[in-house]
Amino acid sequence: MAIAFPVPRADVLAKRDRVIAALRAIVPGEGVITEEKERRAFETDALTSYRRLPMVVVLPETTEQVAAILAFCHAEGVPVVARGAGTSLCGGSIPQEDAVVLGVAKMNRVLDVNFADRTMRVEAGITNLAISGEVAHAGFFYAPDPSSQLACTIAGNVAMNSGGAHCLKYGVTANNILGLKLVTVEGEIVEIGGGALDSPGYDLIGLLVGSEGQLGVVTEVTVRILRQAEGARPVLFGFREIAQAGQTVSDIIGAGIIPVAIEYMDREAIHICEAFAKAGYPLDVEAMLIIEVEGSESEMEAMLARIVEIARRHDVATVKESKSAMETAAIWKGRKSAFGATGRVADYICMDGTIPTGRLPDVLEGIDRIVKGYGLRVANVFHAGDGNLHPLVMFNVNDPAEQVKAEHAGEDILRLCVQLGGCLTGEHGVGIEKRDLMREQFTEVDLLQQTRIKTALDPQWLLNPAKVFPLDAPRDEASREAA
Amino acid sequence: MAVAGGGTRAGLGRPVQAAATVSTAKLSGITLYEPAELVIAAKAGTPLREVTEALAAKGQRLPFEPMDHRPLYGTAGEPTVGGIAAANVSGPARINLGAARDSMIGLKFVNGLAEDVKSGGRVMKNVTGLDLVKALAGSLGTLAVFHEVCFKVLPKAEGERTLAVTGLSIPQAVAALSAALGSPFEPTGAAHLPASGGETARTLIRIEGFSASLAYRTDALSRLLAPFGAVETLEAETSAGLWAGIRDAAAFAGTDEAVWRISVPPSAAPALAERLAPLEPRLMLDWGGGLVWAGVAATGDAGAGRVHAAAKAAGGYATLVRAAETVRGAVDVFSPPAGPLMAIQRKMKASFDPDGVLNPGRMYPGV
Numbered sequence: 001m002a003i004a005f006p007v008p009r010a011d012v013l014a015k016r017d018r019v020i021a022a023l024r025a026i027v028p029g030e031g032v033i034t035e036e037k038e039r040r041a042f043e044t045d046a047l048t049s050y051r052r053l054p055m056v057v058v059l060p061e062t063t064e065q066v067a068a069i070l071a072f073c074h075a076e077g078v079p080v081v082a083r084g085a086g087t088s089l090c091g092g093s094i095p096q097e098d099a100v101v102l103g104v105a106k107m108n109r110v111l112d113v114n115f116a117d118r119t120m121r122v123e124a125g126i127t128n129l130a131i132s133g134e135v136a137h138a139g140f141f142y143a144p145d146p147s148s149q150l151a152c153t154i155a156g157n158v159a160m161n162s163g164g165a166h167c168l169k170y171g172v173t174a175n176n177i178l179g180l181k182l183v184t185v186e187g188e189i190v191e192i193g194g195g196a197l198d199s200p201g202y203d204l205i206g207l208l209v210g211s212e213g214q215l216g217v218v219t220e221v222t223v224r225i226l227r228q229a230e231g232a233r234p235v236l237f238g239f240r241e242i243a244q245a246g247q248t249v250s251d252i253i254g255a256g257i258i259p260v261a262i263e264y265m266d267r268e269a270i271h272i273c274e275a276f277a278k279a280g281y282p283l284d285v286e287a288m289l290i291i292e293v294e295g296s297e298s299e300m301e302a303m304l305a306r307i308v309e310i311a312r313r314h315d316v317a318t319v320k321e322s323k324s325a326m327e328t329a330a331i332w333k334g335r336k337s338a339f340g341a342t343g344r345v346a347d348y349i350c351m352d353g354t355i356p357t358g359r360l361p362d363v364l365e366g367i368d369r370i371v372k373g374y375g376l377r378v379a380n381v382f383h384a385g386d387g388n389l390h391p392l393v394m395f396n397v398n399d400p401a402e403q404v405k406a407e408h409a410g411e412d413i414l415r416l417c418v419q420l421g422g423c424l425t426g427e428h429g430v431g432i433e434k435r436d437l438m439r440e441q442f443t444e445v446d447l448l449q450q451t452r453i454k455t456a457l458d459p460q461w462l463l464n465p466a467k468v469f470p471l472d473a474p475r476d477e478a479s480r481e482a483a
Numbered sequence: 484m485a486v487a488g489g490g491t492r493a494g495l496g497r498p499v500q501a502a503a504t505v506s507t508a509k510l511s512g513i514t515l516y517e518p519a520e521l522v523i524a525a526k527a528g529t530p531l532r533e534v535t536e537a538l539a540a541k542g543q544r545l546p547f548e549p550m551d552h553r554p555l556y557g558t559a560g561e562p563t564v565g566g567i568a569a570a571n572v573s574g575p576a577r578i579n580l581g582a583a584r585d586s587m588i589g590l591k592f593v594n595g596l597a598e599d600v601k602s603g604g605r606v607m608k609n610v611t612g613l614d615l616v617k618a619l620a621g622s623l624g625t626l627a628v629f630h631e632v633c634f635k636v637l638p639k640a641e642g643e644r645t646l647a648v649t650g651l652s653i654p655q656a657v658a659a660l661s662a663a664l665g666s667p668f669e670p671t672g673a674a675h676l677p678a679s680g681g682e683t684a685r686t687l688i689r690i691e692g693f694s695a696s697l698a699y700r701t702d703a704l705s706r707l708l709a710p711f712g713a714v715e716t717l718e719a720e721t722s723a724g725l726w727a728g729i730r731d732a733a734a735f736a737g738t739d740e741a742v743w744r745i746s747v748p749p750s751a752a753p754a755l756a757e758r759l760a761p762l763e764p765r766l767m768l769d770w771g772g773g774l775v776w777a778g779v780a781a782t783g784d785a786g787a788g789r790v791h792a793a794a795k796a797a798g799g800y801a802t803l804v805r806a807a808e809t810v811r812g813a814v815d816v817f818s819p820p821a822g823p824l825m826a827i828q829r830k831m832k833a834s835f836d837p838d839g840v841l842n843p844g845r846m847y848p849g850v
Contacts (some may be wrong), residue, residue: 195748206617256638398528
């Protein structure tokens with residue numbers, strides 16, 4: 001296994017009985033999970049090739065319980081791994097043997113819906129899709145839509161600053177959050193922001209969103225909800241050459257058109273997803289774009305006419321417009337199940353780099369070269385409008401040598417993304433998976449500024465340990481001594 | 484050490500006692516502009532005008548419609564890119580297109596320890612490591628001196644129009660704005676200018692887009708707003724002038740009032756206005772009621788006690804945007820955060836500027 005875990009601390013392991021007793025005093029009944037077979041359910045997330053059995057799992061039901069758990073763990077020096085639904089693709093919620101897993105899934109109530117102000121306050125364990133579901137009857141929705149939205153929680157979305165297919169228009173999690181209730185590692189409850197667009201002082205919401213559980217545990221979230229467009233229609237565009245698809249994307253944006261989504265799939269991904277979703281994807285092309293527009297019937301027609309005209313200039317081979325809600329659902333089902341569908345044909349690791357969109361042909365060629373160099377296959381699915389790539393590098397998990405090759409290929413792809421002016425991760429997060437690549441993107445000083453904030457808010461480095469920062473990341477002396 | 488850009492908003496915040504000033508004015512120039520990637524980067528001292536002109540030449544714009552503070556403060560000089568970022572300066576379009584912090588995707592800065600640090604980059608989606616870009620947006624030079632900022636940008640809309648309803652009270656206006664903002668027609672401006680002097684109140688909703696879409700949305704919104712009164716349509720030029728005035732709080736330019744900016748949940752704006760009434764303020768509402776500008780008599784504490792209490796009761800917070808230095812040194816310019824929240828502010832300050840070198844006290848005493 002390539003990714004290292006810290007050696008469990010014997011002093012913490014020795015306290016196990018005391019930790020369990022203390023947690024039982026805070027969370028009564030079935031909320032404290034100690035049996036090994038039940039703890040197994042929490043040993044990994046969506047980065048399933050890595051797993052560690054946690055010392056104990058606690059599932060609190062109130063913010064006050066979360067505060068008491070953290071106050072205890074902080075006083076005792078026990079690591080805590082916060083967990084939503086465990087759908088992280090980067091190992092962001094993988095525990096370790098000396099850690100308490102603090103799952104927020106039972107805290108899933110809607111606390112307030114305010115249509116006049118277009119906000120909604122929810123507990124952090126609610127699923128992404130349930131938020132939209134709560135307000136759909138009134139024609140509203142919560143915009144960020146990660147593919148795992150049926151299962152993933154807003155807690156995890158906040159931790160990872162999740163995106164989705166529609167963030168080209170609506171932004172990512174950070175752009176859609178107005179308030180957080182944070183429990184600090186010391187167990188203090190802090191209200192940040194709320195119903196207003198501005199909140200006083202530094203932008204702590206901006207800092208906390210995407211902080212991967214490093215700085216505290218979020219128990220409540222105030223989100224912006226938006227009115228749904230009158231209609232939405234995806235159109236499939238098939239191209240015989242990859243460059244034609246890339247140029248079409250550039251020209252659409254250059255023409256002042258921002259569709260709500262522009263998704264790209266290569267031949268391999270098209271075939272895998274079509275076999276699974278029967279979405280009517282064209283099978284005789286090298287690249288496909290799903291471009292979705294929104295608005296009234298006449299607005300969508302006008303915008304699509306412009307887009308089709310641009311695609312024709314680049315010799316588009318297939319244009320297929322959705323003719324019904326069922327077709328629309330099928331088109332998106334194919335795209336959103338790309339990871340699951342790929343999982344049916346092979347094991348895979350999913351990379352998440354972002355590149356400047358102008359470098360698309362270079363990066364696709366580079367990915368092809370890298371993956372072939374390791375003798376592997378890749379399916380490319382990505383958000384073309386914002387350059388967020390999801391190459392799925394396929395391998396056989398029962399062949400350890402092949403898994404190592406796949407991991408190396410993934411790392412090489414991310415290095416390429418950074419070299420081309422992009423970044424390691426666009427929406428999945430760093431977790432354990434990309435932790436050791438952080439130096440590709442950041443200097444020691446860049447990392448030190450980040451770890452100073454970590455140390456300021458979590459002096460003992462107890463929260464979600466061994467994630468985000470390389471294990472030997474630079475820290476100020478004070479924090480090393482405390483750790 | 485005081486931190487300065489173009490100096491056009493030097494009156495924002497608490498007065499700073501500094502032995503020296505560092506200016507970014509000579510760090511100037513656009514360093515990257517890729518229209519097809521919707522991204523522009525410039526050194527911190529680059530005049531905003533240079534950026535907006537470069538964008539306009541390619542039919543693009545900064546989405547957050549930054550306010551020009553010069554009319555309000557009576558300052559000269561050029562607003563800079565760094566100043567926009569440091570003060571998170573946003574305008575009416577924020578209601579739909581986000582604030583400056585939502586468009587900021589990369590930042591290079593020097594912290595209080597004289598370390599040259601970067602965060603983010605030039606791509607729109609980036610969750611690699613802690614998001615220091617947002618943490619620093621609006622930090623008013625108290626955490627770091629910025630030297631390069633990267634923004635994501637948007638195409639300029641093909642056209643704009645404003646729908647106006649006259650004679651509404653503040654509660655009626657907020658209800659009308661809420662109805663418009665809760666519609667599928669995506670207003671990019673939602674403001675209310677209450678009656679003052681001889682002028683009747685005007686409630687304004689801006690829509691932008693392709694011309695066919697504008698015509699359709701004008702009709703649809705007019706029907707939606709009909710219950711609130713007769714709807715007048717203002718065409719592009721009139722509309723643009725009107726929103727520039729709202730963006731820059733032009734109603735308060737050249738007056739001797741103290742000026743407050745109060746951020747609240749929109750539906751709390753009417754109650755806020757009532758609580759402020761004893762100050763006999765001149766009000767202007769933007770962001771659907773979520774931003775309340777209030778001009779009050781510049782005497783005593785400029786109403787600080789009442790304004791902060793009213794903002795708190797409304798679930799929001801207030802900033803004393805314009806007042807004499809003596810007043811800004813004596814009262815809370817920014818509503819003070821509650822205890823535990825203030826503690827985190829201080830930890831943030833210590834993480835970037837442990838010795839308290841940069842813009843000491845501009846935001847809070849000791850921060």
